[in-house]
Amino acid sequence: MAVFNLNINGKNVSVDVDADTPLLWVLRDELNLVGTKYGCGIASCGACTVHLNNVAIRSCVTTVSSAESAAITTIEGLGEDKLNPVQEAWKELDVPQCGYCQAGQIMTATSFLNKNPNPNKDEIRNAMNGNLCRCASYNRIEKAVALAAEKMSKA
Amino acid sequence: MKTRKKMTFSRRNFIKTSALAGGGILIGFNLVTACKEAAKPPVDISKLNFQDFNAFIKIAENGYVTIFSPNPEIGQGVKTSMPMIIAEELDVPWEHVTVAQGDLDTENFERQVAGGSQSIRFGWNALRQTGATAKQMLVNAAALTWNVDPATCSTSDGIITNAKGESLHYGEVVNTAATLDVPEDVQLKSIEDFKIIGKDATNVDMDKIITGKPLFGLDYKTEGMKYVCVARPPAFGKKLKSFDDSDARLVKGVSEVVQFGDKVAVLANNTWAAMKGKQALKIKWVSDAKLENSELHDVELLKILEGKDVVVKREDGNVTKAFAEADTILDRTYEAPFLPHNCMEPMNFYAHVSKEKVHLVGPIQTPAGTANRVAKLIERDVEDIHLEMTRMGGGFGRRLYGDFVMEAAEISNLTKQPVKVIYSREDDMTAGIYRPASKYRIRASIKNGEITGYHLIEAAINGNMWAGIASYFPAGAINNYKVEAGNYRSNITTGAWRAPYTNFLAFAEQSFFDELAEELEKDPIQLRLELLGKVPNQTDDPNTYSSGRMSGVIKLAAEKSNWGKTENEIYQGISAYFSHNTHVAEVADIRMVNGEPQLEKVTVAVDCGIVVNPTGAKNQIEGGVLDGIGHAMYGDYSFEEGIPQDSNFDTYRLIRMKETPVVETHFVESNIAPTGLGEPGLPPAGGAVANALKAATGKRLLKQPLMQSLRKQMSDFKV
Ligand code: FES
Ligand code: FES
Numbered sequence: 001m002a003v004f005n006l007n008i009n010g011k012n013v014s015v016d017v018d019a020d021t022p023l024l025w026v027l028r029d030e031l032n033l034v035g036t037k038y039g040c041g042i043a044s045c046g047a048c049t050v051h052l053n054n055v056a057i058r059s060c061v062t063t064v065s066s067a068e069s070a071a072i073t074t075i076e077g078l079g080e081d082k083l084n085p086v087q088e089a090w091k092e093l094d095v096p097q098c099g100y101c102q103a104g105q106i107m108t109a110t111s112f113l114n115k116n117p118n119p120n121k122d123e124i125r126n127a128m129n130g131n132l133c134r135c136a137s138y139n140r141i142e143k144a145v146a147l148a149a150e151k152m153s154k155a
Numbered sequence: 156m157k158t159r160k161k162m163t164f165s166r167r168n169f170i171k172t173s174a175l176a177g178g179g180i181l182i183g184f185n186l187v188t189a190c191k192e193a194a195k196p197p198v199d200i201s202k203l204n205f206q207d208f209n210a211f212i213k214i215a216e217n218g219y220v221t222i223f224s225p226n227p228e229i230g231q232g233v234k235t236s237m238p239m240i241i242a243e244e245l246d247v248p249w250e251h252v253t254v255a256q257g258d259l260d261t262e263n264f265e266r267q268v269a270g271g272s273q274s275i276r277f278g279w280n281a282l283r284q285t286g287a288t289a290k291q292m293l294v295n296a297a298a299l300t301w302n303v304d305p306a307t308c309s310t311s312d313g314i315i316t317n318a319k320g321e322s323l324h325y326g327e328v329v330n331t332a333a334t335l336d337v338p339e340d341v342q343l344k345s346i347e348d349f350k351i352i353g354k355d356a357t358n359v360d361m362d363k364i365i366t367g368k369p370l371f372g373l374d375y376k377t378e379g380m381k382y383v384c385v386a387r388p389p390a391f392g393k394k395l396k397s398f399d400d401s402d403a404r405l406v407k408g409v410s411e412v413v414q415f416g417d418k419v420a421v422l423a424n425n426t427w428a429a430m431k432g433k434q435a436l437k438i439k440w441v442s443d444a445k446l447e448n449s450e451l452h453d454v455e456l457l458k459i460l461e462g463k464d465v466v467v468k469r470e471d472g473n474v475t476k477a478f479a480e481a482d483t484i485l486d487r488t489y490e491a492p493f494l495p496h497n498c499m500e501p502m503n504f505y506a507h508v509s510k511e512k513v514h515l516v517g518p519i520q521t522p523a524g525t526a527n528r529v530a531k532l533i534e535r536d537v538e539d540i541h542l543e544m545t546r547m548g549g550g551f552g553r554r555l556y557g558d559f560v561m562e563a564a565e566i567s568n569l570t571k572q573p574v575k576v577i578y579s580r581e582d583d584m585t586a587g588i589y590r591p592a593s594k595y596r597i598r599a600s601i602k603n604g605e606i607t608g609y610h611l612i613e614a615a616i617n618g619n620m621w622a623g624i625a626s627y628f629p630a631g632a633i634n635n636y637k638v639e640a641g642n643y644r645s646n647i648t649t650g651a652w653r654a655p656y657t658n659f660l661a662f663a664e665q666s667f668f669d670e671l672a673e674e675l676e677k678d679p680i681q682l683r684l685e686l687l688g689k690v691p692n693q694t695d696d697p698n699t700y701s702s703g704r705m706s707g708v709i710k711l712a713a714e715k716s717n718w719g720k721t722e723n724e725i726y727q728g729i730s731a732y733f734s735h736n737t738h739v740a741e742v743a744d745i746r747m748v749n750g751e752p753q754l755e756k757v758t759v760a761v762d763c764g765i766v767v768n769p770t771g772a773k774n775q776i777e778g779g780v781l782d783g784i785g786h787a788m789y790g791d792y793s794f795e796e797g798i799p800q801d802s803n804f805d806t807y808r809l810i811r812m813k814e815t816p817v818v819e820t821h822f823v824e825s826n827i828a829p830t831g832l833g834e835p836g837l838p839p840a841g842g843a844v845a846n847a848l849k850a851a852t853g854k855r856l857l858k859q860p861l862m863q864s865l866r867k868q869m870s871d872f873k874v
Contacts (some may be wrong), residue, residue: 018427038501040803041579094770094834096365097774098548099364100548125812131809150359
């Protein structure tokens with residue numbers, strides 16, 4: 001075991017875990033940040049998506065040791081005081097069904113819109129294609145990303 | 156004056172009230188008992204404790220209402236729609252209602268959850284009566300305060316008004332109401348007075364979901380709890396011979412390794428250590444039963460389709476004679492593979508077996524049955540079992556089975572500590588309870604341009620369709636009609652998967668009717684409507700199949716999809732099916748782009764009676780349709796030597812956003828009691844796509860996954 005210093009949602013924390021522990025399990029088991037979900041463990045579903053220096057990554061295949069010097073944002077840190085435009089759009093369009101995949105969807109959408117604030121339909125569909133939703137709430141996710149872009153452009 | 160429905164029923168046996176220490180009233184009722192169609196009142200009311208109730212309405216002195224729902228959420232929206240029905244009859248503004256689950260904040264009343272996800276269909280009357288009873292108590296209290304006859308008082312938006320125009324809000328009378336008897340005679344609103352039902356209400360867990368709050372089974376933890384991964388036999392037909400856990404015990408964080416039955420559990424201080432520990436186990440497995448291949452299943456199922464060992468599910472007229480006299484016979488065989496459920500949240504459960512009690516927490520659809528099985532397994536009184544349900548990251552039928560709860564209880568019982576069993580995705584997919592592989596052979600005889608005979612045989616692994624299914628369309632429309640079914644017993648575990656049986660039967664039947672229409676040179680919608688016209692209509696029972704309501708959804712789907720009037724490059728396919736008490740028709744639109752079919756849109760018409768929460772209802776239909784399309788097009792699961800061939804999403808294909816069409820949902824306007832929406836959108840979807848693919852490509856696909864079949868038929872087609 002070793003001590004790792006992490007910066008999560010603007011706070012510095014240290015954890016004592018094995019170096020090969022995926023960031024996902026550090027967040028969930030050690031830090032009680034359970035909003036980030038486990039779905040596959042092999043970077044195939046997107047449920048575990050978090051931001052590393054504002055870029056969406058799969059925390060299930062990112063070791064804690066490789067996340068040390070980065071700013072990590074999880075769903076809990078996204079709209080701490082007030083919902084961000086993506087979360088607002090999700091709420092407005094009543095997107096979730098079971099809800100399990102939605103934190104990952106929101107994290108992917110947020111980082112995508114930061115890079116491309118004015119996407120067209122195909123760009124949205126491409127960007128979100130890596131995030132599985134077993135309940136198939138895809139129609140609403142697609143609409144919500146477009147709505148979030150609109151909200152961001154007005155803000 | 157509008158007609159009001161007067162109902163007398165014994166509420167006393169279902170409802171109990173209590174004044175709350177800090178002011179306000181708590182009304183307890185048993186949703187599960189109340190929701191059974193022919194509910195028997197529980198024993199002696201004086202012996203009834205609040206523990207026997209599982210749902211509560213709390214009305215505070217400020218008039219705000221909290222509804223404690225016992226219903227776990229699988230994703231079907233019942234946690235929102237059921238409280239809406241109570242609030243409607245209680246006559247409070249929806250904005251004044253909070254829905255809570257599992258966090259009843261009084262020390263006096265321990266919450267014991269006893270019921271599974273009861274559908275709207277069972278809940279409708281009970282929930283309305285409960286809300287109306289609570290309202291009547293408040294009215295009685297106000298009448299007492301004013302010393303007037305309760306019948307002269309009326310309510311609106313949480314305010315009671317008397318004949319003189321004086322008014323009191325609910326909060327002002329709750330303390331008086333708590334001292335009154337529960338009224339037995341209450342009136343339900345008339346449907347045209349509904350203010351909440353029929354309006355969009357956002358999912359009540361929305362804020363928690365989008366901000367990542369703990370909600371799901373996997374999120375639950377307690378101090379000192381061990382994380383557990385379990386090694387299970389890698390093939391159906393194998394059992395444990397011996398194992399060496401010396402390496403597993405060396406993994407940092409692993410605290411214990413125990414065997415139970417044919418499984419080995421690794422207990423650790425975190426999930427990662429438990430996963431690594433499990434991988435470090437060296438286990439010898441031996442076969443103790445046949446190791447089956449999917450090819451064997453194919454061969455055996457085809458034998459059944461020849462008529463071997465089948466039982467008759469329904470028979471009208473004389474099918475043999477009709478076929479003997481036919482001008483033409485259409486004979487087709489449809490095939491579908493096994494399917495895993497793949498709930499997004501893998502199976503998991505928490506258990507803490509102690510001397511005092513057995514505490515179980517997690518996502519399960521059948522808590523009462525599961526509690527009984529756990530009690531038996533670890534030899535405890537069922538009264539010792541306290542089972543709490545969490546929100547579920549999908550169910551699709553998988554969480555009806557409590558196998559993972561048994562595992563958690565057994566491990567905790569053996570090791571005497573709180574444990575949380577966690578399935579990796581690989582565990583979840585390979586230790587499944589699968590949708591059985593199945594095949595249908597359908598034949599029809601045609602004479603003088605009329606369908607004279609219809610004969611369907613079902614061949615499925617382990618189980619067969621319920622008798623009722625044989626009486627849906629086209630039963631009654633064709634004089635000589637026969638449905639038979641047979642199964643092959645396999646040691647691969649199979650079970651309910653979203654819309655059991657009909658999830659594939661609908662595809663077979665609705666593809667077949669498309670071919671029949673072609674054969675008879677009729678429009679496929681016209682043919683269906685003609686046949687439905689021959690079946691006597693029944694509309695009074697909302698839960699039964701009705702040819703009239705079926706025709707209604709087909710016509711609505713035709714109208715909304717511009718059937719037959721679309722632009723040139725759009726090819727359409729229709730499919731309609733009745734399942735889980737709801738009638739649904741779907742039209743799929745495919746556009747050919749550079750010689751490749753692209754699914755653009757599915758127009759859906761639904762008759763589910765009254766739509767309680769339109770946004771939630773549409774969400775269910777959208778999900779069901781896309782789920783049906785995804786599995787029909789891509790879903791494929793097979794076994795070699797008893798070993799499941801896919802174990803994660805890298806090789807197992809689920810539908811993704813780029814493949815999804817737009818789903819446009821329309822509801823038939825109705826005043827009939829509501830039916831469920833979790834399943835019925837799914838069964839027609841595969842047929843609509845297959846029929847549209849035929850129109851677009853000229854290829855008739857009989858075998859799922861459709862994209863694999865299409866690829867075989869169109870070598871130049873890239874998927
Ligand atoms: S859990 Fe990380 S991508 Fe699926
Ligand atoms: S909402 Fe259930 S998996 Fe996406």
